[in-house]
Amino acid sequence: MTAGMRLFTFAAPSRFHALAGRFTPWFWLATFGFAVAGLYVGFIVAPVDATQGNAYRIIFLHVPAAWMSMLLYMVMAFWAAIGWAFRAKMASMLARAIAPTGAMFTVLALWSGALWGKPSWGAWWVWDARLTSELILLFLYLGYIALVEAIDDPRRADQAGALLALVGAINVPVIYFSVRWWNTLHQGATISMTAAPKMASTMLTAMLLMTLACWAYAFAVVFTRARAIIVEREQHTAWVSELALAAKGA
């Protein structure tokens, strides 16, 4: 495999299936390693915040989840577009595998934000620009998942999903800035989320460790889901039958 490896080597579903299978356990290991380290630093080493007490510690999950939610949408749109433009099946399958994980991180960011908002602002939810655009991002994810799931023909589903993901990706900045403008006009929420003045270095370390854990988790889950999608879609091919036979034998 090392000799003839080219850019598109892993565009073949069978090769990607094998590669993802080999890497997934390592990503799980990395997830648990980074998460344990991050939680240790975050909960035991990092000091109590002067103004927010212990409630601030939710930042160690909240901020990485919010980062991942935005990043994964862009990654999803990228792979969907590649799949559409080059008729690359594997890229489209990867895009579909990313969507639920992205939506999960969006929900996690919103949920942990609500849990953080209650003690620090006294409200589960405020119509702050960032919260609102995160909510709209969740709607974009749900729209993509719903559209792709509603179309039975996988080719059409991939292409329609790619188009929607691209339109959504172009719209994300427009939505973000219009929501921000709307928020400043309404003068409703006086709480700003840019309050964090300076962060202790242990807090930053914990956050970065948790971010790495989230990255590794995303890789592990997306690869696992992609493998399931590959086997489902390629079920009529010879290599999947061999795989099934081998699994039965073992």
Next chain:
Amino acid sequence: MRALFLAVLLRDLRLAARRRIDALLPLVFFVVAISLFPLGVGPEPQTLRHIAPGVVWVCALLATMLSVQHLYAGDQADGSLEQLLLAPQPAVTVAAAKCVAHWLVNGWPLIVAAPLVGVLFDLSGPALRSLVIGLLLGTPVLSLLGGLGAALTLGLRSGGMLLILIVLPLAMPALIFGAGAVSAVESGESAAGHYSLLGALLIATLLGAPLATAAALRISTE
């Protein structure tokens, strides 16, 4: 290209003229949905004046989403959509003509009715004017985005709800600036910035949405 554009546009307008009640249903929905709000919220003029811009805009958005669902369905069912896409002219022409027809049939009545329902909410003269200007700039955006959603969800089982789920997040900027214009006028500020942003949205959507709709039509009818 121009001949095809005009042919599709005139055909859709003629079809709408033959089924007048169907064409008026979105308008009826718009008025009925708006008149539910005072019943739910209460009749205090102060509150009503405050929520009026948002209510009118949300109802216009929903009325457009409901009316846009059958934009391509009929043509797909009788096979004429496929013939239109087989024509040598680019599919963008068809998408643009269908959207213009949809706006003329369904968008205009909403704009005409908006001042009347605005009066029900005790809006002032300048506020009514800004509502109409905002809708003039904003309803074409809704028709264009709705056309894209209709092309993407063409022939799907749960097409209706799916279209609404897909298009609503994309239409939020139009809602924000449209309703914001009226609120700005109500609080004694200039709405010029809102109009400019709505205009920018309209131009960007005009340039992008027909192309995306054409691509979606090709995907859906392949």
